[in-house]
Amino acid sequence: MRMLKIDEDIIMIALSDLDSNIYIIGDTVIDTGTGFNFTRLYDMLKRINKSFDSFKLIINTHCHFDHIGGNGYFYNAKIAIHKDDATYIENADIKMTKADFFDGKLHPMKVGIKLNDGDELAGLKIMHTPGHTEGSVCIYDKNKGILFTGDTLFADGVGRSDLPGGDPQKLALSIERLSKLSVEKILPGHGEPVLKNASEVFTKILG
Numbered sequence: 001m002r003m004l005k006i007d008e009d010i011i012m013i014a015l016s017d018l019d020s021n022i023y024i025i026g027d028t029v030i031d032t033g034t035g036f037n038f039t040r041l042y043d044m045l046k047r048i049n050k051s052f053d054s055f056k057l058i059i060n061t062h063c064h065f066d067h068i069g070g071n072g073y074f075y076n077a078k079i080a081i082h083k084d085d086a087t088y089i090e091n092a093d094i095k096m097t098k099a100d101f102f103d104g105k106l107h108p109m110k111v112g113i114k115l116n117d118g119d120e121l122a123g124l125k126i127m128h129t130p131g132h133t134e135g136s137v138c139i140y141d142k143n144k145g146i147l148f149t150g151d152t153l154f155a156d157g158v159g160r161s162d163l164p165g166g167d168p169q170k171l172a173l174s175i176e177r178l179s180k181l182s183v184e185k186i187l188p189g190h191g192e193p194v195l196k197n198a199s200e201v202f203t204k205i206l207g
């Protein structure tokens with residue numbers, strides 16, 4: 001369990017090995033973990049003078065349970081998720097969200113914003129990057145050169161494409177598209193963030 005200040009505006013919270021990384025940017029949160037560690041998350045938010053009710057927007061990088069399970073705690077926040085993954089959390093689909101794998105309870109969620117490629121919200125650009133799931137997105141802050149990659153890309157390589165909704169060819173195309181961006185930092189859905197020279201990650205993958 002740890003909290004890491006990425007820059008003046010962004011805080012990363014890692015609750016456990018099961019939970020996705022959670023990124024706090026003002027009153028926006030990117031991914032919310034499994035929801036299993038309510039008390040830890042409550043305490044961490046308190047340490048940065050935040051509470052669940054102060055958030056207005058949740059952006060989910062994709063529909064997997066370890067990224068969306070905590071959505072319900074942010075009860076004032078609208079949920080934004082790509083349109084191709086939205087149905088699975090609206091219908092509480094335990095297979096496509098992997099809630100069955102995590103042994104998690106999933107309730108149908110109301111999606112406030114169905115995202116499309118190129119959408120902008122909270123000053124961030126949504127890029128549809130299918131391959132890990134059909135509706136996986138990366139979230140790009142062009143001014144800072146920061147890319148939130150969910151499970152599409154990690155510090156040490158690309159994400160899985162063998163789960164329901166996954167597609168290795170689409171994932172390869174998505175990575176190629178991301179590699180053309182000007183990126184300084186990669187903030188992935190699990191594991192360590194890349195805090196400088198993020199383009200080297202693409203060089204390693206693409207050769």
Ligand SMILES: [Zn+2]
Nearest residue numbers: 062064132151
């Ligand atoms: Zn995932």
